Amino acid sequence: MVEFESFDEFFEAATGVRPYPYQRRVALSGEKLPDVIDVPPGLGKTAAIVLGWLWRRLTADGQEVPRRLVLALPMRTLTHQAMSVIPQWFSALELLDRVDVTQLVGGVGADGGRWRRKPDDMQIIVGTVDMIVSRMLMRGYGSTRGTYPIDAGLLWNDTHLVVDETQLAPASTVTARQIAAFQRESGALVTGLTCMSATIDERLLHTVDNPFGADATVVRLDEEDLTPELRRRLEAPRIVRELPIAQANPKPIADAVVARHRPGLTLVIVNTVATAVDVYKRLTGKKRPLGDTPVILLHSRFRPADRRTKFDELQDAEDIVVISTQVVEAGVDLDARTLITEAAPWPSLVQRSGRCNRAGVTDDAELWWFAAGKKGPYEPDDTAATAAALRQLEGESVSNQRLLGLADEVKTTSPAIQTLRRSDFHALFDTTPDLSGNDPDISPYIRDTDELDVQLAWVDLGESGRPGPDLQLPGHDARCRAQISDVKGLLAAGKTLWFYDIAQPRWSEARWTELKASMPIRPGQVFVLSTRAGGYSVEVGLDPKSGVPVPPIDDATAIGPQGGDEPGSDGDTSDTGALGSGGWLELDQHLEETGDEAARMVAGLPLGESTASDIVLAARLHDLGKAHPMWQQALQRTAEVPAPDKVWAKSPGRGRLVYDGVKSFRHELASVALLDSGYPELLDAAGDRDLVRYLIAAHHGKIRVQIRDDASDESQILGLTAGEVAIPSVSGVESRTVSIDVEPYGAVSDSVEVWADMVDRLLARYGPFRLAYFEALVRVADWNASAAYEGREER
16 A cells, blocks of 8 residues: 555655546546547646556555556657656655556567566656557557567556547547457457547547447546646637648748747647758758748757657757657647648647647637648648638637537548457467568558658768678667668668678668668668768758768667567577576576565466476476487587586587487477376476476477478478487476477378367467466566676676
């Protein structure tokens, strides 16, 4: 129980202000957090959901409250803002040591995997919606294949998901609603979903498998909320006037800014980056028509570190002009005296209006608008409908509340969204790539656009201009988000771009014809440019034609080209998690420590007693296959071994394991084969023997739904050969000779049940959500037990 007598005291201690009544209802009303929070801009929706969740968690009194709260936000700017205020609230409450706060965005380095290692702790994960939802579809952008099931398992269970600013993430909102329906059907453990926006579109919430009905819990403002301060904000006026500008022409837009800027903040919002850049350059050229008034450009094509510097400058200025795109529509706390905006769909227009006279303290706020250009991201019918509605308001002083009230009267096209169906979702559980090495395309379920986001990083490549094999990639703060069309523009401007080709593996030069033909581009892929090549400026952002050298950003989160987000990850032909430890580690000790870690971890999780015991048993047996002489011989060749007669789990050696007569050897499969053929008594304590076998096989993410081996020799699968083999004493059992049969692990058999059939039964019994969760717990127990020996931080 927390030390506060009421939620009001708790909220005020965190934020310094008393909660609005609606924020109190989020924390106290109903058995769970609401399905929807539909509240105007600037009224603390993030504080309501974060502190409401935390209050419920700390005062649960038998209620099942998920221990993870995940905030999925449409833009990195919003993740930074959330990450700047949430730890402050927890620090004020003296709870920083009890609640872990993690950012999950593209480009976060090895620390980005820290959240995975604490499934039994209270956590808040703040991430971009594409990073969160891609992980919930078992194909996490920027993740390694081995971590797909871990991320999905943890985000599917014991987690409350919040999709914020749903109007900016329509496809992800629909997908999240669909997954929530599947979770209820399949018995996922302790879950919830809240959708938040000032302009909720119920069409996004009403999905084929999750209808939005009368039983939904929706929090809106009511009479109790309408305090004098809140009324001042809601009724804050701004006069609506049209500018005679056609087709978003940058010159007259710049002229209008010069003519209508008044002391204070003038905010200019246009629909494309190109228009914003052109207007900015006209206002900051040699003539500087605004004199000494600072002008700042904001859009999505800046490195986060540079964007933060701009926001800091903006917060400190008393008289300033900001030229921006849609990036300021949501969550950004700006209060402009003058707003100049291009027509946009009505929900976007309302969001933009909410940045004008936000606090309600300006008597002469103005909202100037002009017709949308032809080249923009929006449907022409939608921008035309907005223009028609604004013309009806010409010269009127209107509040944002009134604009919100007109939403049903102004046409807005429903986005064309590909709905995730049950069969498509269940197919994603199998993370094995197809025969060409590709994955299903999940992007239509995340974004209603054909353009994929990639990342650009400028690195000092020296005189050669070529990346070396050990190149450390800058982390999140130093990466610029871009689209594939931007890659084409940089190449057309003569820039040399490099990408890490995992198939080779090596750095390869990007050539547009080859990229277009073979399409190795994937969401979140990083392209590297030399800082000397240009293509970016701190003032303008991504600028393909610029030849000015790009200043590098010092970044402590630099990572290797293959990511580094999976502790102890292993490649196709090696067990790198077994190498490079602080010394030799005996197998029995590692199995015991992993089992102990699993037992500690599952003690407080929402698992039945039998399932929890099976997870611990799988952890205690997961590396049994390392006792196989094939694996032991390979490990003991990596460094001088102190006692060759002992059975080892880890070595201080470097490099990779080299096996006798086979290219690779999957010790996870050997673990299952030894249990099946030689040590069946070790499974006597299992409540579900097949579950334990599956969790052991899956503990590196390589062997899951199917076991695939292209070798023609039917007596061998993944390096494991049928026949007798002598196994030394391990796991408390005397040494013995084991006769291994590989037929049950093949693709088909007329005489025995094959692996895929067994997994189908497990999926029918537990469902994909729980099965992936159980996988994650065994693997995290292995990671945590191994941490001290692999030079990583303790849990």
